[in-house]
Amino acid sequence: MGVHRFGLILDRPPDRSQAALVVDTHPDLDVRPSQQHVTVRRRSSSLAAAVVSAIVDLEAFDLNPVRVRADDWVTLADIGERIGRSREMVRQWSTGQQGPGGFPPPVNPGRDTKFYSWTEVALWHRAHRDFYLPRPDGLLVVANLLLQAKRLVPLVRDKQTLTGLLSPTRKAMASSRHAQGKD
Template identity: 55%
Template sequence: MAQYEFSLVLAHPPERRRVEKVWGVQPDLSDKPDKRKVIVRREASSLAEAVVGAIEDLEAASLRPVRVCDGDWLTLADVAARIGRSREIVRLWSIGRQGPGGFPPPLNPGCDTRFYSWAEVAHWLRRRMGYELPALNPELVVANLLLQARRLAPQIRNREPLSALLAPYLAARPAGVVQSLPAGRAEHARSSASASARPAA
């Protein structure tokens, strides 16, 4: 068992007393608190178990989590700051004018301010540029996408075609986020996640 810390965003600002009744969950008490964010610190056998357990416990207390804070979206300036390089050199990597090529595409192409996935960029930096970077927690990215999938699934009339996107992952990765859930949770997550095109890390 290890202790994990992460943040969740709720649908509505909760009463502090209700949040503090949930094991290992506290309101955001930072210098610039977000009234809808809660901080989770709890022990579990894996990060995936900790995230799912916290979500289920909050829902049992009638508090609805809508996002997992994964820190995955960032600009080229953010990338540069994380690795101690200039924004210009990172920009040149991103357009293929320097470096080995293959820089991950932006998450919102065509926009004035472009965002990139840190999970994808860090993978590229390690494999293509030889950077030694701290281990990432793709479980948070995956959990956030699955949580959004569950929330948006009721809006999709024909969900069946989208299930094909997740089926190979479920078959090939028995230790993934969905499979790590207890039986009841896993079935619910499979049903919800298969309705979206976005599970990820």
């Protein structure tokens, strides 16, 4: 049993009475009036269990988490800072001017300021670069995507067909095994 720390973003700020009720019954949820960000410090058997239970607890008070703070979107400068390389070197990797190629695409192509998934970039570095990066835990990223999907799924007509996207492809499974060093 460990203590897991993460953040949740609410669809709206709680009022004073909601915030007080939550904090009184769940002191591990830092809920403040007029703030949409909730800091969670929860003891649980796993991070996944902590995330799900915190969301359920907040929903019981009519507070609706819409995002899990995963801090996954990074710029080229952020990547350079995290790995101790220049932004220019990272830019050259991203364009294929340097390195082995195959750098993860930006999450918002065609924009002046591009953002990349840190999880994808870290996996690329583990597979292609000579320096060590810890294997990223994509749990908060996936939890965030699932929470967003839960909120948006009523807008989708053909939900059943889309659930097939949750089944991993052979290529994705092989890539994941390679990035984990299990080949």
